[in-house]
Amino acid sequence: MLKVNGITKYYGDFLAVDHLSFEVKPGEIFGLLGVNGAGKTTTFRMIMGLLEPTEGTITLDGKPIDYSVTDQIGFLTEERSLLTKLTVRDQCIYYGTLKGMTQKQIIDRLTELLKRFEISEYMDKPIKQLSKGNQQKVQFITAIINEPKLLILDEPFSGLDPFNVELFKEEIKRMSEAGSMIIFSSHRMEHVELFCKKLVIMLHGKPVIEGYLHDIKEQFRKKNIFIRAEMDVKLLKEIDGVISVEERPDEYEVKIRDNQVVDAVFKIVAKKAKNVTKFVVEEPTLNEIFVAKVGEEYDK
Numbered sequence: 001m002l003k004v005n006g007i008t009k010y011y012g013d014f015l016a017v018d019h020l021s022f023e024v025k026p027g028e029i030f031g032l033l034g035v036n037g038a039g040k041t042t043t044f045r046m047i048m049g050l051l052e053p054t055e056g057t058i059t060l061d062g063k064p065i066d067y068s069v070t071d072q073i074g075f076l077t078e079e080r081s082l083l084t085k086l087t088v089r090d091q092c093i094y095y096g097t098l099k100g101m102t103q104k105q106i107i108d109r110l111t112e113l114l115k116r117f118e119i120s121e122y123m124d125k126p127i128k129q130l131s132k133g134n135q136q137k138v139q140f141i142t143a144i145i146n147e148p149k150l151l152i153l154d155e156p157f158s159g160l161d162p163f164n165v166e167l168f169k170e171e172i173k174r175m176s177e178a179g180s181m182i183i184f185s186s187h188r189m190e191h192v193e194l195f196c197k198k199l200v201i202m203l204h205g206k207p208v209i210e211g212y213l214h215d216i217k218e219q220f221r222k223k224n225i226f227i228r229a230e231m232d233v234k235l236l237k238e239i240d241g242v243i244s245v246e247e248r249p250d251e252y253e254v255k256i257r258d259n260q261v262v263d264a265v266f267k268i269v270a271k272k273a274k275n276v277t278k279f280v281v282e283e284p285t286l287n288e289i290f291v292a293k294v295g296e297e298y299d300k
């Protein structure tokens with residue numbers, strides 16, 4: 001298990017991470033999110049052992065993270081760092097060797113991964129000749145060449161088309177099922193929702209939301225109702241507990257204070273609307289929660 005316990009990081013006088021704690025168990029995909037400058041990269045670097053926390057501890061399976069455990073960690077950084085003059089094979093041999101793998105282990109694993117990512121023909125091509133998406137695949141393959149126990153993925157899907165996003169997702173799921181601990185970071189909340197049962201959202205180095213996604217949604221209370229019908233929108237706006245009504249091309253999106261308001265909205269729709277073809281109550285998206293919570297904290 002990865003245990004991050006009260007880590008704090010100062011750059012000079014500037015407090016970048018402020019007493020952050022969380023745990024990631026084998027098989028878990030944990031979301032570490034936040035606005036720009038919230039302290040995510042600083043946190044990743046501390047976990048990787050590249051930066052020393054000013055305060056607090058980080059352990060992997062009970063041991064502090066140092067050179068003896070870096071073989072078990074993989075890191076896909078947001079800024080790309082491929083050695084583009086090298087061939088895909090040589091790049092992976094270089095990184096795999098740094099992670100303590102033998103040449104045979106590296107080539108066997110690379111052959112399997114290139115096949116899975118459908119780029120076997122690029123094994124002996126210089127990386128600079130590959131398209132941006134294929135370079136991203138090589139970057140990902142490099143990060144997982146050693147089948148890391150702990151994998152940090154910072155914006156893993158940037159520059160990928162939807163088909164390749166699916167290939168990446170399958171691989172991430174496969175690794176989690178095999179017991180890897182995965183830390184996932186992205187500004188795309190719809191991706192985070194797909195993967196992460198547990199997460200933390202940071203602002204100015206501190207968590208503003210943390211816990212299980214299910215509980216976070218429960219606690220947020222606000223819900224959305226999608227209605228497709230012919231009706232006077234004013235009637236919806238007048239209901240006590242309705243926060244807003246947005247008119248979309250073919251439906252209304254009604255934001256409500258909590259579940260208790262559903263009944264009142266339903267009654268009005270049943271009584272006053274014509275040609276009702278949709279009435280769906282949905283949980284708020286993580287994106288809505290992120291924007292609302294971070295906005296609240298900014299306003300404080």
Ligand code: ATP
Nearest residue numbers: 011014016034035036037038039040041042043078
């Ligand atoms: P983004 O989403 O934009 O990548 P982030 O959450 O990864 O942001 P960090 O890169 O960890 O944020 O930076 C956190 C804060 O620390 C920022 O205000 C940044 O300007 C500051 N910071 C980062 N590195 C240094 C450094 N070496 N010296 C001084 N300040 C730094």
